[in-house]
Amino acid sequence: MNAHPRQQGPLRRVPVIPDADAQREAVVDTFVRTSVALAHQAFDKNINALDYVRKTWGSAEARSAELITRAVSLPAMTTATGWAAELAHVATQFLAALTPVSAGAALLNRGLQLRFDGLKNILLPTIAQGVAAFIGEGKPIPVVQFQTAAGVTLTPHSLKLITGATYEMLVSSDAESIFRAVLIESAARGLDAALFSANAATADAPAGLLNGISPATPSSSSVLTDAMMADLSALGGAVARVAGDNIAFIAAPEQALAMRLMVENLEYPVLSTAALPAKSVVAVAANALVSGFAPLPEIDISRESTLHWETAPAEIVGSGGVIAAPTGSLAQSDRIALRMKMQAAWALRASNAIAFANNVAW
Numbered sequence: 001m002n003a004h005p006r007q008q009g010p011l012r013r014v015p016v017i018p019d020a021d022a023q024r025e026a027v028v029d030t031f032v033r034t035s036v037a038l039a040h041q042a043f044d045k046n047i048n049a050l051d052y053v054r055k056t057w058g059s060a061e062a063r064s065a066e067l068i069t070r071a072v073s074l075p076a077m078t079t080a081t082g083w084a085a086e087l088a089h090v091a092t093q094f095l096a097a098l099t100p101v102s103a104g105a106a107l108l109n110r111g112l113q114l115r116f117d118g119l120k121n122i123l124l125p126t127i128a129q130g131v132a133a134f135i136g137e138g139k140p141i142p143v144v145q146f147q148t149a150a151g152v153t154l155t156p157h158s159l160k161l162i163t164g165a166t167y168e169m170l171v172s173s174d175a176e177s178i179f180r181a182v183l184i185e186s187a188a189r190g191l192d193a194a195l196f197s198a199n200a201a202t203a204d205a206p207a208g209l210l211n212g213i214s215p216a217t218p219s220s221s222s223v224l225t226d227a228m229m230a231d232l233s234a235l236g237g238a239v240a241r242v243a244g245d246n247i248a249f250i251a252a253p254e255q256a257l258a259m260r261l262m263v264e265n266l267e268y269p270v271l272s273t274a275a276l277p278a279k280s281v282v283a284v285a286a287n288a289l290v291s292g293f294a295p296l297p298e299i300d301i302s303r304e305s306t307l308h309w310e311t312a313p314a315e316i317v318g319s320g321g322v323i324a325a326p327t328g329s330l331a332q333s334d335r336i337a338l339r340m341k342m343q344a345a346w347a348l349r350a351s352n353a354i355a356f357a358n359n360v361a362w
Contacts, residue, residue, distance in 0.1 A: 028097040030064040032180045033057055035299050035338055037065065039170050039179075042301040042336045094297055094342075102188035103250050103271035104195035108346065110248055110269070111289030114154065116343060122154040122292050124349065152347040154292040157205050159194070159342045161186045162307065164335045183340060187297075192275035195346065196250065196282065206345050209284070209354055218360040225262055227361040232259070235283035236268070238355035243285030250282040258362055279359045288353035294343035303336045 033056070037049040054062035095113075098105035114122055135141050163182045169175065197208030216238065219230035236247050248269045251259065256272035276282065308314055308324040316324055330337055348354060 025097070027094060028180065028184070030061060031094060031297065031299070032176055032183060033061060034065040035179050035183070035301075036170070036175050038299065038301045039165060039336050039338065042303045043167055043170065095293065098184055098188045098191065101185055102192050103273035104192040104275070105188060106269070106271050107195070107248055107250060107284060107286065107289065108291045110246075110286035111291060111346075112287075114290065114292040116154075116156050116292050116294050120155075122345075124151045124154070124290060124347075152290065152349055154290065154345040154347055155206070156292065156294065156343040156345050159187065159190055159344050160340065161190060162337050162339045164307070164309075164330070164337050166333075166335050170336070179338070182338075187340065187342065189275075191344075192273045196273060196275045206347070209289075209346070209348065210282070210356060212351075213354055213356065216355055216357045218357045221361065224362040228259065228262060231281060231357055231360050231362075232263075232283075235281060235355045235357060239283050239285040239288075239353055242288050242350045242353045244287070246285060246287045248284050248286045250276065250284065252276040252278045252280045254278050255281050255360065255362065262362075277358070280356065281360055282354065282356040285348075285350070285353035288349045289346065290349060291344065291346040297340055297342040299338060299340050301336055301338055303330050305330050305337055307337060 033053055034049070037052040037056075040052050041047050041049040050062050050066055053065040095105050096109055099109060116122065133142065163186065165178070169178060172178075194205060195209055198210040198213070199205070199208045200211050201207035216231075216234055219227040219234075221227040221230060232249065235249070239247060248271060249256075249259065250271045250273060253272045253274055255278075256270050259266065259270050306316060306327055306329050308316060309326050309328055310324070314324040316327060318324065328335075
């Protein structure tokens with residue numbers, strides 16, 4: 001008679017691995033749905049935003065929306081259980097959700113990410129590391145003192161946008177999709193434009209990664225594949241001593257597509273951004289890139305404001321009484337304005353962690 005098999009040792013517990021894509025989508029869903037609910041509340045004071053979320057998307061979503069609205073309306077401590085502790089991952093998840101349309105978000109996700117959590121600045125000193133050595137038995141082991149020096153400082157700056165929506169747009173069946181597109185695509189474009197610029201730091205914005213960096217001379221080979229390989233090797237080699245093998249290439253859309261089509265089995269990530277002019281390619285040591293974010297992108301809604309409808313807005317009434325144009329009243333046109341603010345900063349921990357070339361032949 002066959003004996004029943006016996007359990008050999010304790011049962012093994014297999015951990016459940018969270019779906020990162022699902023987590024990102026859940027965070028953005030909550031953020032967008034809270035925006036939609038607040039917009040409904042702005043149009044109709046009889047509507048409570050949290051009740052609207054609960055009735056439309058369920059109680060679980062209402063709980064997440066409650067955390068967001070509380071954090072926006074009152075100071076939030078990210079260490080407080082049941083408050084913003086649950087929000088501490090929202091900024092990084094929101095940033096991750098931008099990656100399909102933002103090379104900047106994809107690049108920042110590959111570097112070191114920190115949270116400001118109410119801090120005015122984050123200081124990252126550099127540390128001169130010691131080197132291990134083989135020492136014979138009984139012989140004295142060297143004692144290495146790690147020397148620190150001033151490194152980089154992250155100072156938060158606010159990435160902001162305002163967009164308008166009509167009541168008809170809000171009550172349409174596509175309201176959630178429209179708000180999602182506006183929030184994600186606008187944030188992505190603004191982030192890329194700032195990150196991959198050569199602009200110096202100001203009181204309002206961090207320096208672009210290309211600030212103070214001289215472009216490399218591109219290859220002059222008339223064979224396009226040879227020119228490409230020479231350029232990529234030169235740029236990658238320029239940051240390799242900092243990056244090791246953690247190199248990311250960022251290119252204008254035309255060059256990013258050419259790299260994917262012409263280079264087989266390229267092991268390094270290639271990120272495309274319209275923020276770079278055509279014929280431009282950048283190599284970055286991703287491990288030397290550090291960024292900081294507030295725990296939560298903030299949203300608020302207004303229905304009473306007067307806005308200057310311009311991507312480069314001026315004061316409504318400027319010096320000398322000059323009135324900006326075109327301006328419009330939200331109440332008069334039956335619209336609401338959604339404003340998003342997201343505190344962010346970034347820096348490279350080494351000056352040789354980035355290299356770029358313009359006017360490549362390919």
